[in-house]
Amino acid sequence: MTPPRIVITGAGAFSPCGAGVDALWSSARDGVSAAREIDFDTIPDQKVKIAASIDAAMLAPYADRLKPRMQDRVAGFALIAADEAITQAGLTEADFGEDCGVIVGSGFGGAETLDANYLKFFTQHYGGSPQRLDAMAIPKIMTNAAASWISMTWGARGPAYCISTACSSASQSIGLAYQLIRAGAMERCITGGSEACVVAGVFRAWEMLRVLSPDACRPFSRDRNGMMLGEGAGILILETLEAAEARGAEPLAEIVGYGTTTDAGDLLRPDPDGAAGAMTRAMADAGLRADEVGYVNAHGTATVANDLSETQAMRRVFGNRFDEVAVSSTKPIHGHALGAAGALETIITLQALRNRLAPPSGNFGELDPAIGFEPVHGAARAFDAPAAMCNSFAFGGINASLILGSAARL
């Protein structure tokens, strides 16, 4: 039996660029960065001052829907994005139930709750006056809270998973949703990732690792010196083509390929073999030739190591066609959203494919001879091929590559 084709019928994004897929896409397409100066009261000697964060004002319009006593920001972001995706897909009560799963990843889970709780805990430990800790800390912090709140809000009673594989969490969530629907475990899935990590404790921990740029995120550029932290949520509705057609829903694109591998090498240093393996497997799964992929939304963190390794891997996968593929990293626009990165970037890839336009890589300064190519920069570039790829590579050596195919091929 031929496995069913899996389509995307809805997308939702809540990102530092604003609420909605349109805000994320127009920012990426026009190169408008959400980078802002950030100053934490609880980091006495904060060195890095930029991040792409979601402030309280952005959440204010959703006050009547969110439950801050029970939900960390990470669940709120996911619910806002899910609402947009479900609305676009036109799902009604009958479309949820046990045939609809939820696979939503997160790297840190309820980071703000954890941070605030530890701060109170240690203030008291070091002689400060006792403060009441958050009684709901556990259900707010647990990484699966976002997935569970989505299932509860809409009555999705099928399989629920929370993939927590650092920066590959969301890409692997979407990939697993695609595989499980194809295997018949469910008919449709609400999938993606959510991260609310721009809080003092997490920010300081990233600063310690020396991978945050002190000035700007410049993917693939010779003068790159680190990443910019971001946050947000991206949610997609995936379902079988048959189920979408039965409801009269319009497929936005098809998921045509997914590949995932593990380096099994170094915890932090990326291995181009592992990255190339994920992309090659995704290409084989999709049955596509190199010239059929017109755009790659690269992981492109702007660390020295990632961008070099990812370039070596892409060269191996695309061979002598590599120079014709439009490649960019949109992280200078929305920041590195860690466990939500793959979802926000898959949504940008989806919009790029639908508009046949590769968004530019921000802040590109000069060609790095060690890398030997220039990403799309300055302005968006048109492309014509019927498929686009989105990469995520995580600490822990976990690589994930998704390929979307144009709805016109259905």
Place this chain on the structure above:
Amino acid sequence: MRNDNATDNEKLEEELLDLVAEEGMIERDALSRDAQLAELDIASADFIMILMAIEEKYGIYISVDNEMADLKTVQDLLSVASRKILEQSEA
């Protein structure tokens, strides 16, 4: 003036040598300036600790860029780190 700068720089490099020895857990006397970092078994984790110690001692944040990634010898590390410390101190 030039001599003062040269002395300052020499003093800074000597301090940095102490710091590399301590953070890299290498005997100070065995730490020669032309030693290869790889041969001293300074792994990426030690390198991060050295940058952390520089932040604590000098208040300077250095992230990993191409220049830091290309360091080969102890002297390379001393030269690049001392230059970045002096640049950022003046800024």
